[in-house]
Amino acid sequence: MQIEIVPCLSDNYAYLVRTEDHCLVIDPSEEAPVRAALDRLGWRPDYILNTHHHLDHTGGNLALKRHYGAKIVGPGKDAARIPGLDIGVDEASGWEFGGHKVQVLEVPGHTRSGIAFVMDANVFTGDTLFALGCGRLFEGDAAMMWTSLSKLMALPDATRIYCGHEYTEANGRFALTIEPGNAALTARMIEVKAARAAGRPTVPSTIGLEKRTNPFLRAASPEIRKKLAMQNATDAAVFGEVRHRKDNF
Ligand code: ZN
Ligand code: FE
Secondary structure: EEEEEEEOOOOEEEEEEEEEOOOEEEEEOHHHHHHHHHHHHHOOOEEEOOOOOOHHHHHHHHHHHHOOOOOEEHHHHHHOOOOOOOOOEEOOEEEEEOOOEEEEEEEEOOOOOOEEEOOOOEEEEEEOOOEEEEEEOOOHHHHHHHHHHHHHHOOOOOOOOEEEEEOOOHHHHHHHHHHOOOOHHHHHHHHHHHHHHHHOOOOOOEEHHHHHHHHOOOOOOOOHHHOOOOOOHHHHHHHHHHHHHHOOO
């Protein structure tokens, strides 16, 4: 399985996935850069996958569907808000293309019906989990998002994370205010800054790296709990406070 990163808009990523006989586009914000990348590679997508309904993940759906005759796969529970949806999926249904099994995780919180796609050792998280961050709670609450993030944390540590935006450096600046004593975080930020200065993406990350460095996954960290004076709070409550502080950062 080959995966190509396509920068879109100012800080979005769409992804192209290719197997021997199929090609998928994930979260096409817009048509032009996705088509340019497909042309350059000589690939023709037969499916377009959406993690959630936001325009910066679905804006290219209809034009790409028209041009390639591709089918659109997305959260069935959000059929009315996914432009051109052909195949609605959920956690129970999963999905499959040409014999390749795709695990669908329902990860509400950023939107009420967001999903993540797991393919082999890769997960496409949309705006639920970012490198060093997580999505804002537009249509859900902290408890709901914590449950969603916990599902992602349960994937094997080596799973590569392909997220919806290049927010890593700004996320990291916030993360350092929450857990300044985390040596893995400090070390990671040096690499992130170098990558960005060189114009390189910071994706993919991995589940293991996020568990060690992403403050939104680290509700159990004694340093974070002490910093927030929440030593006896639930993980969901600690997560909620970290999210709240990031909203006001
Ligand atoms: Zn979004
Ligand atoms: Fe987005």
